[in-house]
Amino acid sequence: MSARSRPRVLVIDDEDPIRDLLVEYLEMRGYDAEGAATAGAGLALMRERPADLVVLDVNLPGAMSGVDAVPNFARAAAVVVVSGTEDADLARATVRRGAFGYVTKPFELERFLGVVEAALLQRGTTPP
Numbered sequence: 001m002s003a004r005s006r007p008r009v010l011v012i013d014d015e016d017p018i019r020d021l022l023v024e025y026l027e028m029r030g031y032d033a034e035g036a037a038t039a040g041a042g043l044a045l046m047r048e049r050p051a052d053l054v055v056l057d058v059n060l061p062g063a064m065s066g067v068d069a070v071p072n073f074a075r076a077a078a079v080v081v082v083s084g085t086e087d088a089d090l091a092r093a094t095v096r097r098g099a100f101g102y103v104t105k106p107f108e109l110e111r112f113l114g115v116v117e118a119a120l121l122q123r124g125t126t127p128p
Helices: 016-028 039-048 066-074 088-096 109-122
Strands: 008-012 032-036 053-057 078-083 101-104
Touching: 008 016, 008 039, 016 032, 016 109, 032 039, 039 053, 039 066, 053 066, 053 109, 066 078, 066 088, 078 088, 078 109, 088 101, 101 109
Parallel strands: 008 032, 008 053, 053 078, 078 101
Antiparallel strands: none
16 A cells, blocks of 8 residues: 555546546545546646556547556556446456456446445555
8 A cells, every 4th residue: 555544546537527526426435536537637647646546437538548548557556447338348358458347337436436445455555
């Protein structure tokens, strides 16, 4: 676990309401959370302030999709992929690239939190 007292989570989703909701929810649950709208912006934030976990939307604008970005984030953090599509092949592809799990939107926040906690525990970080 990092020296920080609260695990840090980076939420990358181009939909402002979803990103803002997840950041706020995670902060209420004791996490240090921050958001980005693109994979590129998320990678820049990771260089500045490394995260313990990245919540990564599959469909992102810009040069790098969420699927393509998974390995870049998985080197340094646990990755949970979120998608508006229930697609078993896509879920397997993200896990093969290094994601811990795949959650389909819309999801219950408590279920989402369970996946976040499990991903952190697998990486050796204790949830709040």
